[in-house]
Amino acid sequence: MGMTVVEKILARAAGREAVKAGDVLEPKVDLAMSHENAALVINQFEAIHEGTGIEVRPWDPSKIAIIFDHRVPAESPKTATNQKKIRGFVAKHGIAKFHDIRGDVGGICHQVLPEYGYVRPGFVVVGTDSHTTSHGALGAFSFGVGATEMASAWTLGYAVNIEVPPTIKVVVNGEFPPMVGPKDLILHLIGVLTAQGANFRVLEYHGETIRKMSTSGRLAVCNMSVEAGATSGIVPADAETLRYLREEAGVTDAISPVTPDADAVYERVVEIDVSALSPQIACPHTVDNVKPIDQVAGKRIHQIVIGSCTNGRLDDLAVAAGILKGHKVAEGTRMLVFPASGRIFGQALDRGYIHEFMRAGAVVMNSGCGPCLGVHEGALGDDEVALSTTNRNFKGRMGNPKSEVYLCSPAVAAASAITGVITDPRKA
Numbered sequence: 001m002g003m004t005v006v007e008k009i010l011a012r013a014a015g016r017e018a019v020k021a022g023d024v025l026e027p028k029v030d031l032a033m034s035h036e037n038a039a040l041v042i043n044q045f046e047a048i049h050e051g052t053g054i055e056v057r058p059w060d061p062s063k064i065a066i067i068f069d070h071r072v073p074a075e076s077p078k079t080a081t082n083q084k085k086i087r088g089f090v091a092k093h094g095i096a097k098f099h100d101i102r103g104d105v106g107g108i109c110h111q112v113l114p115e116y117g118y119v120r121p122g123f124v125v126v127g128t129d130s131h132t133t134s135h136g137a138l139g140a141f142s143f144g145v146g147a148t149e150m151a152s153a154w155t156l157g158y159a160v161n162i163e164v165p166p167t168i169k170v171v172v173n174g175e176f177p178p179m180v181g182p183k184d185l186i187l188h189l190i191g192v193l194t195a196q197g198a199n200f201r202v203l204e205y206h207g208e209t210i211r212k213m214s215t216s217g218r219l220a221v222c223n224m225s226v227e228a229g230a231t232s233g234i235v236p237a238d239a240e241t242l243r244y245l246r247e248e249a250g251v252t253d254a255i256s257p258v259t260p261d262a263d264a265v266y267e268r269v270v271e272i273d274v275s276a277l278s279p280q281i282a283c284p285h286t287v288d289n290v291k292p293i294d295q296v297a298g299k300r301i302h303q304i305v306i307g308s309c310t311n312g313r314l315d316d317l318a319v320a321a322g323i324l325k326g327h328k329v330a331e332g333t334r335m336l337v338f339p340a341s342g343r344i345f346g347q348a349l350d351r352g353y354i355h356e357f358m359r360a361g362a363v364v365m366n367s368g369c370g371p372c373l374g375v376h377e378g379a380l381g382d383d384e385v386a387l388s389t390t391n392r393n394f395k396g397r398m399g400n401p402k403s404e405v406y407l408c409s410p411a412v413a414a415a416s417a418i419t420g421v422i423t424d425p426r427k428a
């Protein structure tokens with residue numbers, strides 16, 4: 001019986017000939033990622049070893065990555081002290097894949113990992129963050145875990161009790177119309193599947209549209225796969241994956257792509273044609289409350305947000321800067337831009353995008369999670385409305401339960417910044 005791409009990856013990682021959905025395994029982990037919540041993992045890690053008399057060492061420090069992103073620079077003494085504790089752990093155990101608060105090599109974990117070539121096709125990646133699904137864009141099986149599971153992976157080097165998830169095949173065909181792209185595709189798909197529609201499943205992406213899509217777009221699609229409940233999204237590695245890893249991530253060693261068997265067994269197949277897709281908006285307060293833009297156009301917006309691990313990459317900033325060029329952010333609307341990494345910030349500076357944003361009146365913030373989670377900066381006032389390229393719009397997501405968050409693509413965000421209301425970029 002043929003295997004899906006995740007079944008093949010898990011079979012290899014568990015040292016088995018073949019596996020199928022429902023099997024329970026202990027696959028070896030190739031990369032274990034955490035951010036500031038590494039502080040919780042360290043507590044659990046130390047608790048595991050307490051009283052054993054055995055020296056506390058992670059199984060392989062070279063496979064642990066820690067990236068500070070959620071609260072950078074620290075917004076409180078508590079966060080700063082947590083970050084200090086993590087730095088101590090990193091130094092003690094020689095964790096080289098550590099990205100501190102820096103303008104050059106810092107950034108959001110889900111951007112830093114691909115950018116530095118830490119994720120490879122065929123890897124099993126675990127992360128203490130739900131959007132760890134992002135790294136499926138590089139053909140890895142990548143999923144979120146809790147602090148206790150991570151502490152056990154740090155100790156053992158494998159993930160315990162992993163049930164092989166069934167896979168839904170998503171086939172995407174057609175050419176995107178102008179001003180419509182990967183974010184609109186994934187919002188549309190979440191609307192179709194619903195927020196629980198892919199629970200405990202893998203979304204395996206195929207089709208001509210995915211084949212032609214950049215790694216940046218694939219990262220956005222896999223990033224938000226978790227918003228349909230998926231354990232992971234994955235694009236089987238192809239020529240674009242190899243191009244990205246070689247040319248952009250600077251990977252020089254061997255890469256071993258894993259592709260699904262022709263007779264792989266899928267739970268179901270979902271087909272999407274994007275050739276007539278319009279810009280999509282996820283309305284408050286759930287990500288699956290998705291509507292085509294004409295149903296919400298004209299809605300007054302107080303805060304535009306462009307950035308995050310979903311849409312803070314260079315091509316996202318290029319689209320937004322291109323639309324804003326020569327325009328101003330509307331009176332009564334504020335615009336916040338936070339590039340996904342220091343490297344992207346630098347590239348956006350070199351290409352003049354940052355200047356376009358600032359000339360238009362946007363506030364450009366340092367790379368990191370910024371306003372996305374509502375715990376650091378860019379909070380909303382009572383009854384205010386945000387339009388954001390981020391990935392969640394739950395009540396209170398931007399720091400205030402009395403506010404509303406709409407989700408959209410960078411093109412919609414930029415066009416709406418100029419008018420102060422939700423605006424179709426095709427008509428701007």
Ligand SMILES: CC(C)[C@H](C(=O)O)[C@@H](O)C(=O)O
Pocket residue numbers: 037070128129130131373
């Ligand atoms: C804080 C973190 C654990 C959380 C996640 O798991 O995704 C955050 O990144 C988010 O986007 O909600």
Ligand code: SF4
Pocket residue numbers: 069070108110129131308309310368369372373390391
């Ligand atoms: S940018 Fe937002 S979604 Fe992404 S990791 Fe940070 S808080 Fe989570």
